[in-house]
Amino acid sequence: MTGRRQDLGASFARLTRAMIDAETPILAARGVGMWEYVVLSALEDGAAPTQAELAATVRRDKTRLIPILDALEGRGLLSRTPDPADRRNRVVALTEPGRAVLAACRAGVRAMEDEFLAAVPAAERRIFTTVLEQLADRTSR
Numbered sequence: 001m002t003g004r005r006q007d008l009g010a011s012f013a014r015l016t017r018a019m020i021d022a023e024t025p026i027l028a029a030r031g032v033g034m035w036e037y038v039v040l041s042a043l044e045d046g047a048a049p050t051q052a053e054l055a056a057t058v059r060r061d062k063t064r065l066i067p068i069l070d071a072l073e074g075r076g077l078l079s080r081t082p083d084p085a086d087r088r089n090r091v092v093a094l095t096e097p098g099r100a101v102l103a104a105c106r107a108g109v110r111a112m113e114d115e116f117l118a119a120v121p122a123a124e125r126r127i128f129t130t131v132l133e134q135l136a137d138r139t140s141r
Contacts, residue, residue, distance in 0.1 A: 022116065026108040030101055031075075035060065035068050040094065040102040043078060047093035050083065054092050077101055 020034065027037050038058050048054035051069065055062035069092065072078045077098035083089035094102065117125050 019113075019116075022112050023109055026112055027105055030105050030108070032101060032105055036072055036077075037102075037105055039065070039068055039072060040077065040098055040105070043092060043094045043098070044102060047091050049091060050089040051080070051092055052089075072098070 023037075024034060027034060032040070035058075038060075039054070042048070042054060042057050048057065051065065052062050054069075055065045058065070060068075069078065069080065073080055075097075076095055078092055078094055080090040080092050083091050117128075120128065
């Protein structure tokens with residue numbers, strides 16, 4: 001590569017592919033697929049009031065989300081209960097086993113990230129992760 005900087009999209013795409021490739025076996029070792037991990041992570045801070053809202057949060061079409069929810073519920077990792085205000089809606093929440101699986105996945109991912117970033121000086125690593133989180137937060141608005 002010459003002295004030119006790559007476009008951010010190209011750099012993010014390469015990094016995203018590398019992270020997904022590194023995370024996939026970590027998740028698989030815990031019996032979780034990438035989309036399942038995304039759903040579990042989205043429920044970490046609290047229940048989703050509806051499946052439709054959860055689909056919007058994870059940016060997955062709700063018809064494609066249903067089989068993921070079915071599988072996670074079948075394994076006891078989440079629950080879907082009728083919304084008392086509107087029984088047509090289902091409130092989706094993590095169960096304690098779901099929290100445990102998510103915590104195990106997250107610990108494995110964090111260990112991989114630490115190894116991946118080990119060559120980057122600690123101060124630069126903190127700046128990188130802080131800026132990355134700030135940028136990611138802006139995209140969810």
